Amino acid sequence: MTRSDLVTLLAERFPQITQKDTEFAVKTILDAMSDALAHGHRIEIRGFGSFSVNRRPPRMGRNPRTGEQVPIPEKLVPHFKPGKALREAVEAQGKAETR
Structure with a gap:
């Protein structure tokens, strides 16, 4: 949606x-x-889920073309954790569709 x-x-x-x-x-x-x-x-919506910010530590990545190592800096990324009611609703819908 x-x-x-x-x-x-x-x-x-x-x-x-x-x-x-x-x-x-x-x-x-x-x-x-x-x-x-x-x-x-942090944002919490009861029955739906919570949004928070997670820290991704710095790491070494690879350039796919050359294969050389590239430093990737630390990042802050949004994270969503579904609430119990949402997880159960999705699970019930998934089970209904497979029948």
């Missing part, structure tokens, strides 16, 4: 809210989440 799919779905589900207001709300929520992660905060 893309951001525009989410906006369309919410606008259809809540007809009292205009498409423009729905777009603004989705953008505001995602921007707030991005800002929180950029400042090193």
